Amino acid sequence: MASSTSASDLGPGTALLLLAPLTVLMAAILLYPLGVTVWTSVNNGGFTLSAYADLAQSTLFLKVLRNTFEIAIGGTLMSLVIGYPVAMHLAAQPPTRRTAYLIMVMLPFWTSILVKSFALVAVFGNQGLVNQLLGFLSGGAIKLPMMFNRVGVILGMLNFLLPFMILSILGSLLSLDRRLILAAETMGAGPLRIFWRITLPLSMPGMIAGILINVTLSIGMYITPALLGGRQDMMVANLVDFYTRQTLDWTAASATAVVLLVLSGLLVALLGRVRGAAGLSEAGA
């Protein structure tokens, strides 16, 4: 027996036997359909990139791509701006209270996205809670359209993205050595300087990971724009669905899906560089 194998190691034969069923399934249900998608996008009676050329010419595709970037980046930046102070608030709590507040942050994470979408309509829709309140306060004068438009998509997006951003930044803040802040205080630094020179730079890794996770998650978003957005707010994922079901143009649908796959692949790779493998599993969870 080789000296590097220990008694608890499985032999290659047993290992293969245990791995084979899942590997076959994943090849058939994951790799094969991805292959079919790529193949459909370049096969029009023979190999051609015409589907991609068509997309590049399509005003619809370009508009949807712009929407996607606007919503993903806009939503992510808002999530960063809102999430940062929340993470600071959490970091400043004693551990038991922090756990209690974290449950509130994690609740949307556990709730079905359909439940949240329905609830957001009930809260922010034209007959929703917020508009009822506004109407009551203003004597019926004010009604804000916040659903089935860009605002609705952003609200839904934020509800989905914020927990990831907050947790990511919180991780950085909790590992920050509080004595650095005490030291800065004894040297006479005020709160703003401490924030800019110490807290912010030292939480940069958490912020970067949070931003990448948010952009990765939002770029492939399908349900939120479909349920909370208007016709004008279609994102790439919705376009894939549109080509598949409305126009039955599977070639265009596949090409669009491949574009999305490449985009999110790049983001995942970037995230992997920033966070190592741990970041990858978090991005999907």
Next chain:
Amino acid sequence: MTVTTAPAMVELQGVSKRYADVDALHPVDLTIAKGEFVTLLGPSGSGKSTLLNLIAGMVAPSSGRIVIDGRDATTLPTNQRGLGMVFQNYALMPHMTVFENIAFPLQVRKVPKAEIRRRVGAVLDLIQLGHVANRRPRELSGGQQQRISLARCIVYNPALILMDEPLGALDKKLREQMQLEIKRLHAELGITMLYVTHDQDEALTMSDRIVLMNGGRIEQQGTPDTLYFRPETVFSAEFIGSSNLLAGTLEAGPDGAPVLRTALGTFPVPAPDRPIERGAKAMLLVRPENMTLQRGGDTVHVTGRIEDSILLGGVVRHFVRCADGSTIIVQELNQPGRVDAERGHEVAAGWLPQHGRLLPAPPAG
């Protein structure tokens, strides 16, 4: 009592700190003179850090008044107290270079750029670390990091530098080297320093004055010599240096001079600093180095059997087991050709009566 003639740098008046269910610090009065090197010494949990953090403003007092440099600082925010502080883990900013770390307090004080460069260069020279200015703290050894954190304090000339066990993370050799370096900087710069340690040797080496703490109270304060030779309580005697203590009852001898009746005999004792009633319980302290081994002899002595003799380099320590089961330690200078009494041999451990010190018996419990 220490009489301080120099103007006070810090004055604590009845300052105390109570957490939910612990009195971390009972009401304390303490004055630190300008330019003094004062050490807070005491076992872990005795309230040293609490006292330091009260002065730094990181903890709000439950009662009392804190005056720093003539100004009431009781409720002043930390960043307006004009202090410097050195932390045990150095607390250097990991994302800044050594230069930027030292420049930080100067930037806070809006010092012009050229001036910052000059002053940072000067302190780096002072601690002989000019060559690491552009490195990050984590690229430096522990000793270097601690010197940088000292430099970061010195650079802006705070009137008072606080240090909480700053050398605790260093190994013994480096620690001794740094003790001397801090002492040198204190002598050269004349900054008032308040230093916390639980290490008696460190306190004896460095301090102008030691404040010995016990259970959230000041047990005794004074120069290192005072604390060593004139401890006022059993706690002080035992915490600093090693000690032999004989418990007994104070009585008047045949000539009227005080004697202590103990289980091992009755011994003449010097008059205590604070009067102790005749008939009261008291303790006699004799430092091991003030005892000698002898066969008979006419000085005051106890008898017992040699249990062990250990060599500590320049000195030898003998452990003498007495009749009542207690152990007396005798410390003698090591001489070439020394002959130790054999284990189990009967010996007498004697001392000069004037080297003994009478202490009140510690309160029960």
Next chain:
Amino acid sequence: MNELFGSSRAARRITSTLAWLCYLFLLVPSLIVIPISFGNPGQIEFPPRQLTLDLYRQFFTDPAWWGSMVQSLLVAVATTLLTLLLAVPAAYALARSRLPGRRGLQGLFMMPMLVPVIVLGLGLYLQFSSWGLLDTTAGIILAHIMLTTPYIMVSVLSGLKHSDIALETVAAIMGASRVTIFFRVVLPQLKAAIAVGALFAFLMSLDEVVVAYFLTGTQTMTLPVKMFSSIRWELTPVLAAVSTLLTVLSLLIALGIIALQRKTEASS
């Protein structure tokens, strides 16, 4: 006093206000469906004018609704069991062998987590339409096995990492066979990790919309797909009752997972 920006009170008050607004925004959508679900069946109302169980009655008497729930539960249970059966041995082999290429295999098993679901939905749609698996329960279960594999994988691999390998070595030295070791030594240590992965997979399958939307039809429609089209086209108040049921279930599962994780942390 040692806050992240020093001891400034103003800064602390501002962050705390902001934080509470955010907590509210995150919390309310998950919980507001509960009171709405006890309202009148006529329209979505908050606060409800009177408390009734009419919406629940509507849900359980409409076969389109409860049928889709039964279908969802069936798919979720089957998915969970089958994924466990495939993924637990695979995870064990990954953790306890020196097979070349096992990192690549692990990457393959984690991949569904990283690919946008819409891409998987389209790919499966194209593939299943030629394989005749569209609108079949088997098809949606297969797809969900693929989607939930990474979550069970992560949980079991971390369980294996924390389990004591020395116990397996000792058992082997005492002469136990591979099979005995797996069932008597490894599995008992992995119970909690497997349970966590299973609960997670169950919830994932139960809540999954996008792939199910592509693969199911009128015969095999799952609850999320039914909800999706209902929110999109009619926005009936029955949705509040469904949502409440789902939320309660999610919360129970979340609590179960948290309790299990606490237990494993305490024991290790």
